[in-house]
Amino acid sequence: MNAQAHILVVDDEAQIQRFLGHALTASGYTVAAATDGKAALKLFAGGGVDLAIVDLGLPGIDGLTVIGQIRQTSDLPIIVLSANDAEDRKIEALDMGADDFVGKPFGIGELLARVRACLRKRQSSVATERLEAGGIALELAAHKATRDGEALRLTPKEFELLALLMANADRVMTHRQILERIWGKAHTEDVAYLRVFVGQLRQKIEAIPAEPKRIVTEPGIGYRFIAG
Amino acid sequence: MGMQGHPHKERVKTMDSRPPTGRNPPMTRIAALSVVYVALAALAAFAAGDALPSASVPMLFLVAVIAAAAQLGLRAGIGAALLGFVVCNFLFVEPRYTLRVDHAHDALALGVLLIAGAATGLLAGRAREQANRAQSRAAMLAELAAFAEEIGRARDAAGIRARALAHISAAGADPVLLLARDGRLEVQNGAALIADDLAAAERVHRRHVTQEGAARGWAGSRFDFAPIHGGVLGARADSAGGAMLAAIAAQADAAIDRLALAGEAEREKLRAALLSSLSHDLRTPLATIRGAASTLRELGEALPPAARLDLAVAIDEEAARLARHVDNLLQMTRLRAGLDLRPDWIDANDVAHGAVARARRAFPDRAINLNADPKHPLVKADATLLEQALFNLIDNAAKFSRDAVGVVVRADREGLVFRIDDSGPGIAPGDLAHVFEPFFRAPGTNADGTGLGLAIVAGIARALGGGASAASPGIDGAATSVTIRLPQVRMQAV
Numbered sequence: 001m002n003a004q005a006h007i008l009v010v011d012d013e014a015q016i017q018r019f020l021g022h023a024l025t026a027s028g029y030t031v032a033a034a035t036d037g038k039a040a041l042k043l044f045a046g047g048g049v050d051l052a053i054v055d056l057g058l059p060g061i062d063g064l065t066v067i068g069q070i071r072q073t074s075d076l077p078i079i080v081l082s083a084n085d086a087e088d089r090k091i092e093a094l095d096m097g098a099d100d101f102v103g104k105p106f107g108i109g110e111l112l113a114r115v116r117a118c119l120r121k122r123q124s125s126v127a128t129e130r131l132e133a134g135g136i137a138l139e140l141a142a143h144k145a146t147r148d149g150e151a152l153r154l155t156p157k158e159f160e161l162l163a164l165l166m167a168n169a170d171r172v173m174t175h176r177q178i179l180e181r182i183w184g185k186a187h188t189e190d191v192a193y194l195r196v197f198v199g200q201l202r203q204k205i206e207a208i209p210a211e212p213k214r215i216v217t218e219p220g221i222g223y224r225f226i227a228g
Numbered sequence: 229m230g231m232q233g234h235p236h237k238e239r240v241k242t243m244d245s246r247p248p249t250g251r252n253p254p255m256t257r258i259a260a261l262s263v264v265y266v267a268l269a270a271l272a273a274f275a276a277g278d279a280l281p282s283a284s285v286p287m288l289f290l291v292a293v294i295a296a297a298a299q300l301g302l303r304a305g306i307g308a309a310l311l312g313f314v315v316c317n318f319l320f321v322e323p324r325y326t327l328r329v330d331h332a333h334d335a336l337a338l339g340v341l342l343i344a345g346a347a348t349g350l351l352a353g354r355a356r357e358q359a360n361r362a363q364s365r366a367a368m369l370a371e372l373a374a375f376a377e378e379i380g381r382a383r384d385a386a387g388i389r390a391r392a393l394a395h396i397s398a399a400g401a402d403p404v405l406l407l408a409r410d411g412r413l414e415v416q417n418g419a420a421l422i423a424d425d426l427a428a429a430e431r432v433h434r435r436h437v438t439q440e441g442a443a444r445g446w447a448g449s450r451f452d453f454a455p456i457h458g459g460v461l462g463a464r465a466d467s468a469g470g471a472m473l474a475a476i477a478a479q480a481d482a483a484i485d486r487l488a489l490a491g492e493a494e495r496e497k498l499r500a501a502l503l504s505s506l507s508h509d510l511r512t513p514l515a516t517i518r519g520a521a522s523t524l525r526e527l528g529e530a531l532p533p534a535a536r537l538d539l540a541v542a543i544d545e546e547a548a549r550l551a552r553h554v555d556n557l558l559q560m561t562r563l564r565a566g567l568d569l570r571p572d573w574i575d576a577n578d579v580a581h582g583a584v585a586r587a588r589r590a591f592p593d594r595a596i597n598l599n600a601d602p603k604h605p606l607v608k609a610d611a612t613l614l615e616q617a618l619f620n621l622i623d624n625a626a627k628f629s630r631d632a633v634g635v636v637v638r639a640d641r642e643g644l645v646f647r648i649d650d651s652g653p654g655i656a657p658g659d660l661a662h663v664f665e666p667f668f669r670a671p672g673t674n675a676d677g678t679g680l681g682l683a684i685v686a687g688i689a690r691a692l693g694g695g696a697s698a699a700s701p702g703i704d705g706a707a708t709s710v711t712i713r714l715p716q717v718r719m720q721a722v
Contacts (some may be wrong), residue, residue: 018538083508
C-alpha cells in the first residue's frame with residue numbers, strides 16, 4: 001500500500017530535490033516537487049498527496065505558512081526539514097501540526113523511517129482498545145500495562161503519558177503537546193514537571209533507565225517513543 | 229579653609245560682584261519706598277494736628293513701616309522702622325526737633341516699630357520666597373520635560389550632551405562639560421575653570437557621586453558637578469540650573485545607555501546574520517552530499533544507473549561548492565575579527581580599490597571600473613568591514629549583470645557615498661524596499677547566493693553609523709545603483 005503513496009517535496013534547493021527525488025522514487029513512492037510555498041499549496045490543492053516533506057526556509061511564503069494552510073483543511077502527514085539548530089522554528093512547526101521533523105543534513109535512512117512512520121500512523125488512526133509496541137502492551141479500557149507479559153505498576157498519569165507516546169510511536173511529541181493533552185492547557189510551560197514523569201516512566205519500562213531506548217529525548221523539543 | 233591660599237581671595241571678590249539673582253528687591257528701591265511711606269505718615273500726622281493725640285502719632289508710622297515691610301520684605305521693614313522712629317521722635321515727640329528720648333514710653337515706641345517692621349518683613353519675605361520657589365519649580369519641571377523630549381530624539385551621545393548643556397544654560401546657569409581623555413578630564417564647551425573647580429570635577433568623576441559647589445563667598449568649586457557617561461556635567465552653583473543638574477545628568481545618562489544598548493543590539497543582529505549566512509552556505513551542500521551518498525549506499529540496488537550517476541555528479545558538484553564556501557569562510561573570519569568595530573580615518577579610495585581588486589580576482593572576465601574621488605576623502609570607518617560591504621555589492625552586481633560594473637566614490641558635505649552601478653535586469657519597485665532584508669531574493673532570479681549579501685552590507689553600513697539604499701533605475705543610466713552612505717568624512721589636503 002505504501003508503495004503507491006504520493007509524496008510532495010517542498011524545498012527551494014534544487015540539489016536537495018534532486019537526491020530526494022531519486023531516493024523516494026527508488027523506495028517506491030511517487031514524487032511531486034515544489035520549490036516555493038505557492039507552488040506547494042497549488043500541488044496540494046490538486047489532490048492525491050499522501051504526505052508532504054516541507055523545508056522551513058522557503059522564499060516567499062515560508063514553510064510555517066504552508067503547514068498552517070494545509071492544516072486548515074487536512075490532516076495530511078507533514079515532515080519538516082530544517083537546520084539542526086533552529087529548535088524554535090521546529091517546535092513552532094510541530095505545534096502547528098507538523099507530524100515530525102528531520103534536521104539537515106540527514107541520512108536518507110532517517111528520512112525514510114519518518115516517512116514510513118507517518119504513513120503507518122495514517123493507516124491505523126482508528127480508535128483502538130489496545131496499544132502494543134516494543135514488548136509493551138497497554139489495555140486502554142482496563143488501564144492495564146504489561147512488559148514482556150509481566151504486569152507494570154503505573155500511576156494513572158504515567159499510564160496516560162505512556163499511552164499518548166505509544167499511540168504516536170516513532171513520532172516526536174513536543175513538550176507542549178504532551179503537557180496540553182495530559183495536564184491541560186494551563187500547564188503547557190511545566191516542562192520540568194514532565195521531565196519528572198518521563199524519568200519515573202523510564203525507571204519502570206526501560207531495560208537501562210539511564211540509557212533509554214524506548215522513550216528517547218529530542219533535545220529542546222520533546223520525546224519520541226521508539227517502537228522498533 | 230585655612231589652607232586655601234591667596235589666589236582665592238580674588239575669586240571670592242569676583243563672586244560677590246556677580247549681579248544679584250533678582251530674588252530680592254534692589255536697595256535703592258527699598259530706601260526710596262521707605263522714605264516715601266515715612267514721609268506720608270509724617271504728612272498725615274501734621275495734617276491731623278491737634279485732632280490726633282500725641283500718643284497716637286507713632287501709630288501712623290507703624291502703618292508706614294508695615295506697608296513698607298509687606299511690600300519689600302525684612303530689610304525695608306527695619307529700614308522704615310528706624311527712619312520712622314527718627315522722624316517721629318524729631319518732629320512729634322517732646323522735646324521736639326531733637327533726637328533725645330526722655331521717656332521710657334518713647335523707647336518702647338521705637339521697639340514696637342522695629343518689631344512690627346521686622347515681623348511683617350519676615351512674613352512677607354517668606355511668602356514671596358515660597359511663590360518664587362513654586363515658580364522656579366514649575367519652570368524647572370517644564371525645562372526637564374522639554375529636555376527629556378529632546379534627548380528622546382537624539383541620535384548619539386554627543387547630541388544628548390549638547391542638549392544637556394543648552395538646558396542648563398537656559399535655566400540661567402553657566403554649564404560645563406568635561407570628558408575623560410586618556411584618564412584626564414578635559415573641558416569640552418570652552419568654560420573657564422579654575423583649579424578648585426577642576427579638583428571638584430575630578431572627585432565627582434572618580435567617586436561617581438553628585439557634589440554641590442561651595443557656598444557663595446567660600447573657597448572651593450564654583451560649580452555643582454554630576455557624573456555623566458564618560459565625564460562630568462557641571463552648572464554654576466546656587467542657581468536654578470544647579471538645582472536641575474542632577475536630574476539632567478541622570479536623564480542624559482539613561483538616554484546614552486539606551487543608545488549604547490541599541491548599538492549593541494545592531495551589532496548582535498549583524499553577528500547573527502553573518503553566522504546564519506555561514507551555516508546556510510555550509511549546510512546546504514553538506515545536506516546534499518550526505519543525502520546523496522546515503523541514498524547510494526542504502527538504495528544503490530534499487531536505483532537505475534542514470535540515477536546513480538546523477539547522484540554521484542551531485543556529490544561532486546556540491547563538494548566543489550563546499551570548497552568555495554570554505555574559501556569564503558576564511559574571508560569571513562577576517563570580517564568577524566573586524567566586528568569589534570575599530571573605526572579610524574581611512575582613505576575612501578583605498579578601500580574601494582581593495583574591494584575592486586578582490587572582485588576582479590573573483591570575476592576575471594568582467595569589467596569592474598573604479599571611479600575614485602579626486603579629493604581623496606578620508607572617512608571614519610572600519611576598513612575591514614567596509615571593504616567586505618563593498619565587495620558584497622560588487623559581487624552582487626556582477627552576478628546579476630553581464631556588462632561592466634561601476635564603482636563610484638564621492639564625498640560631499642553630508643558625508644561619503646560609495647555607489648555600485650550595474651546594467652542588469654534592475655529591481656522591481658515592489659522589491660526595492662526588501663532587498664536589504666535577510667534571505668530576500670527577487671522572484672525569478674536564479675543566481676547562486678544566500679540572500680544575505682545585501683543584508684550584511686546594510687548591517688555593516690548601520691554599524692558604521694551610515695546606511696545603505698538601492699535605486700532602480702539607477703543613477704547616470706545604470707539599471708540599478710546601490711549606495712552606502714557614511715556620515716563622517718574629512719577632505720584630505722592633497
